[in-house]
Amino acid sequence: SAVISQKPSRDICQRGTSLTIQCQVDSQVTMMFWYRQQPGQSLTLIATANQGSEATYESGFVIDKFPISRPNLTFSTLTVSNMSPEDSSIYLCSVGQGGPETQYFGPGTRLLVL
Amino acid sequence: KQEVTQIPAALSVPEGENLVLNCSFTDSAIYNLQWFRQDPGKGLTSLLLIQSSQREQTSGRLNASLDKSSGRSTLYIAASQPGDSATYLCAVTDNYGQNFVFGPGTRLSVLP
DSSP states (O other), X not given: OOOEEEXXXXXXXXXXXXXXXXXXXXXXXXXXXXXXXXXXXXXXXXXXEETTSOOEEOTTOOTTTSOEEEEETTEEEEEEOSOOGGGOEEEEEEEESSSGGGOEEOOOEEEEEO | OOOEEEEOSEEEEXXXXXXXXXXXXXXXXXSEEEEEEEOTTSOEEEEEEEETTOSEEEETTEEEEEETTTTEEEEEEOXXXXXXXXXXXXXXXXXXXXXXXXXXXXXXXXXX
């Protein structure tokens, strides 16, 4: 199994600022995913971050708004840039080895933008 | 501590059949329940979201029900197609809408 931690667990930010969320895994994993869940909405995939390659973004999400780093096999960051109140969400990272039986999820980061 | 189970673990059906996937959770104090689909090597795709005050949601050939008091949800897939082959996961969140707890998934194969 894999244990995932996220920092911060929650934050309140001002409009126009940026926040970087960290995702740390206790073992080396190939695939990392970033999701967000806006209030009352479903969990939505933002991007896939595989070590050694550029992140792949889903429709509606762009690198300028959500830059992602994946410097090694145990760590990734997601930055929410130039925040607006619409970015208030829970942000979740997950890791996997390619199969659903090895998917693990972080505890989430709750972001409120004023 | 919340625990989520799914039955069956795997299912193989011929094309055209209607089928039911089951999800159970131990703590009824949830904020919402979601059903996801996962294809090999891909992230999750959300299928249906049911808030704790709702009893069911429908999208196309999919219908999900929620019985919070008994800790159960079902995902009904009508007229299954080979393209439905994937792993289906359910997940609940705690009363604050955070702390996702996922079930182990049901691996579905729809045979042409």
